[in-house]
Amino acid sequence: MKRRPRPDKSLKQSLPATWLVGRKVRLRPIEPADVPLLQRWRNDGPALEWLNRQLPLSAATVAEWAAQASVDPQMPAFIIQTLGGRDIGTAGLRVYGARATLGIGIYDDAFWNRGFGQDTVEVLVDGAFRVMPLQRIELTVFPGNVRAIRCYEQAGFKREGVLRGYAYRAGRYADCVIMSLLHEEWERRARRPLR
Amino acid sequence: MGTARAPAAAVTGLKPRIRRFRRADVKPMTEGFAEGSIAELTRYIFPYSSTAAFAEHERLTRQKKRHRFAITVDDKLVGICTLRPPLFSGMELTIGIFSERYQGKGIGTFTVRHVCAWGFEKLRLHRIELGVYPDNIRAQRCYLRCGFKKEALLRKLLYNDGEFRDVIWMSLLRKEWQNVISGRDGGRR
Numbered sequence: 001m002k003r004r005p006r007p008d009k010s011l012k013q014s015l016p017a018t019w020l021v022g023r024k025v026r027l028r029p030i031e032p033a034d035v036p037l038l039q040r041w042r043n044d045g046p047a048l049e050w051l052n053r054q055l056p057l058s059a060a061t062v063a064e065w066a067a068q069a070s071v072d073p074q075m076p077a078f079i080i081q082t083l084g085g086r087d088i089g090t091a092g093l094r095v096y097g098a099r100a101t102l103g104i105g106i107y108d109d110a111f112w113n114r115g116f117g118q119d120t121v122e123v124l125v126d127g128a129f130r131v132m133p134l135q136r137i138e139l140t141v142f143p144g145n146v147r148a149i150r151c152y153e154q155a156g157f158k159r160e161g162v163l164r165g166y167a168y169r170a171g172r173y174a175d176c177v178i179m180s181l182l183h184e185e186w187e188r189r190a191r192r193p194l195r
Numbered sequence: 196m197g198t199a200r201a202p203a204a205a206v207t208g209l210k211p212r213i214r215r216f217r218r219a220d221v222k223p224m225t226e227g228f229a230e231g232s233i234a235e236l237t238r239y240i241f242p243y244s245s246t247a248a249f250a251e252h253e254r255l256t257r258q259k260k261r262h263r264f265a266i267t268v269d270d271k272l273v274g275i276c277t278l279r280p281p282l283f284s285g286m287e288l289t290i291g292i293f294s295e296r297y298q299g300k301g302i303g304t305f306t307v308r309h310v311c312a313w314g315f316e317k318l319r320l321h322r323i324e325l326g327v328y329p330d331n332i333r334a335q336r337c338y339l340r341c342g343f344k345k346e347a348l349l350r351k352l353l354y355n356d357g358e359f360r361d362v363i364w365m366s367l368l369r370k371e372w373q374n375v376i377s378g379r380d381g382g383r384r
Contacts, residue, residue, distance in 0.1 A: 098354065135351045135359045140283075162348020165322045165368050166284045173321060177284075178347050
């Protein structure tokens with residue numbers, strides 16, 4: 001009888017451990033060695049168009065952010081990895097009491113339009129509601145970022161309105177769509193199995 | 196900033212004035228909140244000691260992040276209004292008029308208009324935002340009169356009176372405010 005091939009354990013063991021694992025991505029902690037990669041992502045690339053603040057950041061600024069994000073329980077942040085172990089972006093939360101804001105960026109556009117973003121948002125939201133006593137998770141997105149809005153809707157977020165003149169970018173004030181997902185809505189959605 | 200006097204004073208007989216908040220206002224403000232009459236419209240907080248009140252006053256004065264104004268009638272403190280760092284963008288306006296005696300008499304509208312003008316002129320703000328409970332119709336009418344527009348319903352935003360409550364979010368942009376004061380938005384409100 002032919003045996004089924006075993007999953008590649010050596011690969012799994014070589015990746016940083018995390019239980020935040022979805023169908024397509026795993027969210028791993030940010031480490032000091034990630035700073036050059038984070039700076040490159042943040043300062044140049046296809047995702048820059050949709051970031052709120054567009055000025056290039058110094059290595060020191062990125063290092064400071066990474067250092068805080070890796071220890072501060074009020075701003076959990078992670079590197080998005082494919083299940084195969086390739087780093088493709090970042091995702092994280094900022095917690096203000098019972099409310100948290102979500103941010104995500106996939107900086108490698110080879111991984112756009114393929115469900116990696118939606119999987120990331122679902123894994124992060126699920127993890128957040130399991131771990132923290134949150135009532136709502138909210139996010140802001142520029143109205144022109146249709147791909148992102150669709151991704152958030154599929155992950156269960158509902159549109160609450162448009163914040164006018166939210167950010168100054170490209171020489172003028174731009175509006176922003178605000179969306180949220182409530183704890184009770186998350187509870188109604190099918191829970192993802194823990195890995 | 197000097198004091199401002201309400202133009203509508205003759206209608207109600209009340210002469211509200213707006214001036215910068217000062218140390219002498221701490222005690223009447225603390226009492227105004229402790230009485231609880233506006234807790235439902237703002238937030239329930241435990242009544243706090245004068246020690247805590249003055250410590251908070253010193254802290255806010257040192258920080259210089261919040262601009263606080265006193266609303267007075269006949270030199271009596273009847274409410275406060277602040278511009279503080281925003282939830283989203285620009286600055287956030289808060290206002291409270293403690294006693295029912297002074298509510299529904301145009302004092303709020305007068306104050307909001309005055310403080311917005313101050314923020315746009317002195318702080319060069321591009322946007323002033325605020326939150327209001329959906330059932331607080333009187334406040335919403337006041338803000339609409341001042342030119343604010345509803346832009347979002349933030350669900351379960353904050354905890355008050357035993358539950359997480361929705362909040363209507365409103366904003367006034369600098370360019371709209373300029374239209375309001377120059378009458379280009381269609382005249383009286």
